[in-house]
Amino acid sequence: MSDSVSKGLFERASKVIPGGVNSPVRAFRAVGGEPVFVKAAHGARIVGADGREYIDYVGSWGPAILGHAEPSVVAAVQKVLADGLSFGAPTELEVRFAEAVIAAVPSIELLRSVSSGTEATMSAIRVARGFTKRELFVKFEGCYHGHADHLLVKAGSGLATFGVPDSAGVPESVARGTLTLAYNDTAALRALFEARGREIAAVIVEPVVGNMGCVPPEPGFLAAIISLCEAHGAVAIFDEVMTGFRLARGGAQERFGLKPHLTTLGKICGGGMPLAVYGGRRDIMQVVAPLGPVYQAGTLSGNPAAVTAGLATLARLDAALYERLEALGAALETGLREAAGAGACVQRVGSMITLFFTPGPVRSWADAKACDTARFAKFHRGLLERGVYWPPSQFEAAFISGVHTPEDVARTVKAAAEALA
Numbered sequence: 268m269s270d271s272v273s274k275g276l277f278e279r280a281s282k283v284i285p286g287g288v289n290s291p292v293r294a295f296r297a298v299g300g301e302p303v304f305v306k307a308a309h310g311a312r313i314v315g316a317d318g319r320e321y322i323d324y325v326g327s328w329g330p331a332i333l334g335h336a337e338p339s340v341v342a343a344v345q346k347v348l349a350d351g352l353s354f355g356a357p358t359e360l361e362v363r364f365a366e367a368v369i370a371a372v373p374s375i376e377l378l379r380s381v382s383s384g385t386e387a388t389m390s391a392i393r394v395a396r397g398f399t400k401r402e403l404f405v406k407f408e409g410c411y412h413g414h415a416d417h418l419l420v421k422a423g424s425g426l427a428t429f430g431v432p433d434s435a436g437v438p439e440s441v442a443r444g445t446l447t448l449a450y451n452d453t454a455a456l457r458a459l460f461e462a463r464g465r466e467i468a469a470v471i472v473e474p475v476v477g478n479m480g481c482v483p484p485e486p487g488f489l490a491a492i493i494s495l496c497e498a499h500g501a502v503a504i505f506d507e508v509m510t511g512f513r514l515a516r517g518g519a520q521e522r523f524g525l526k527p528h529l530t531t532l533g534k535i536c537g538g539g540m541p542l543a544v545y546g547g548r549r550d551i552m553q554v555v556a557p558l559g560p561v562y563q564a565g566t567l568s569g570n571p572a573a574v575t576a577g578l579a580t581l582a583r584l585d586a587a588l589y590e591r592l593e594a595l596g597a598a599l600e601t602g603l604r605e606a607a608g609a610g611a612c613v614q615r616v617g618s619m620i621t622l623f624f625t626p627g628p629v630r631s632w633a634d635a636k637a638c639d640t641a642r643f644a645k646f647h648r649g650l651l652e653r654g655v656y657w658p659p660s661q662f663e664a665a666f667i668s669g670v671h672t673p674e675d676v677a678r679t680v681k682a683a684a685e686a687l688a
C-alpha cells in the first residue's frame with residue numbers, strides 16, 4: 268500500500284531494527300502494508316519519503332498539539348543548541364520549566380523532569396511504594412502506562428493490537444504486584460480496597476483513556492479513585508502523559524475539577540523532544556533522592572533543548588487554542604459519525620477521538636475488544652490512499668492540532684465516507 272520509497276526504506280530498516288521500527292505501534296501490522304517513512308512534517312501535514320503529503324492525525328502520538336515544526340518552538344530550540352546540548356548540571360531553563368508546569372497543574376507542588384513517559388510512570392509508582400511502604404498497586408485493563416515490567420500487564424494499544432496480553436520477559440513475580448480491574452468499574456475498585464486496602468500503595472489511571480482508543484471516564488469514577496485512595500492511605504496517580512496539556516492547559520484534572528496526589532506528564536510537555544515529568548503533593552515527592560530514600564536519576568534529565576521546546580510549547584497553550592480544538596473535534600466527530608453509520612461509534616473528549624467499529628458505547632477494554640478490526644484496517648487503508656494519516660490501530664486515539672483547519676476536517680470526513688462506502 269505504501270509508496271515505493273518507503274517500501275525500500277522499510278526493507279533496509281527490517282534488516283537492522285526489529286520489525287523495521289523503533290516502537291511497535293509504528294509498524295502497520297494491524298492494518299496491513301508497510302509504514303510510511305516520514306521525510307518532514309509541517310503544521311498539520313506530514314510528508315512521506317516519496318514527497319506525498321498527508322493530513323496527520325497521529326501528531327507524533329500526542330506531542331504535536333501546535334502542529335509540526337511550530338516556528339516559535341523550533342526557533343527557541345535552535346537558539347539554545349548553540350550554548351551546549353547537555354551539561355549534567357542544573358540550569359535556569361529547567362527551573363523555569365518546572366515553574367511553568369506547576370503553574371499550569373496546581374496539584375503538582377514538586378516535580379522531577381525525566382526523558383520519557385515510561386520513566387515518569389515507573390518513577391511515580393516507585394515513589395508511591397516508597398511513600399506508603401506498600402507493594403501492590405492497581406491499574407485498569409486497557410490503560411497503557413509505558414513499558415516498565417510491572418506496568419506491562421493488560422496494557423492496551425500496541426500490546427492489544429498484537430494480541431500479546433502480557434510481554435514475554437516480565438517475571439511473574441513482578442507482575443504479581445500489579446492488580447488489574449476493568450476501567451470504569453468503581454464497584455470493583457471499592458471491593459478491592461475493602462479486601463486488600465492495607466496492602467495497596469497506589470492506583471494509576473489514564474483519566475481519559477487514549478491507549479485503547481478514546482474512552483472517557485464515567486461520572487464519579489475518577490473522584491472515587493481519589494477518595495478510596497485517601498480513605499485507605501494509598502496514592503492516586505493520574506497518568507496524564509497523553510491528556511496533560513491536551514484536554515485543557517491543566518490536563519484532564521482541570522477539565523474534571525479533580526486533584527490527584529501524583530501526576531505524570533509527557534508528550535506535549537516536551538513539545539516533540541524527549542521530556543516527561545512526575546510530580547505531585549510535596550510530602551509525597553519529598554521521598555525522592557536526594558531528599559529521601561527513593562532513588563531516581565537520569566543523565567539527560569531536564570535536558571536544556573528539551574525543556575526549551577517544552578517552555579515554548581506551553582507558552583502557546585491559551586484558551587483560544589482549546590476552543591479551536593473543541594470546535595474542530597466536534598466537526599470531525601459529527602462527520603465521522605455520519606460517514607460510519609450504524610455498527611460504529613465515535614468517542615471524543617476534546618481533541619482526542621476514536622471511531623470504534625462496534626455499536627458501543629466503549630466503556631472498557633472488554634467493549635473495545637469487540638471491535639471489527641478488519642473493517643478498521645479497510646478504513647485506515649482507504650484514508651491513507653486519500654491522503655489522510657490516521658493512527659494505524661483501532662486501539663489508538665487520533666489527535667487534532669491547533670493548525671488543522673475546517674477544510675482539513677471536511678476533506679477527512681469525505682475521505683472517511685468514501686473509504687467506508
Ligand SMILES: *Cc1c(COP(=O)(O)O)cnc(C)c1O
Pocket residue numbers: 382383384385386388411412413414473477478506507508509533534543
Ligand atoms: C505514551 C504514554 C506513556 C509512555 O510514554 P513514552 O514517552 O512513550 O515512554 C505512558 N502513559 C500514557 C498514558 C501514554 O499515553
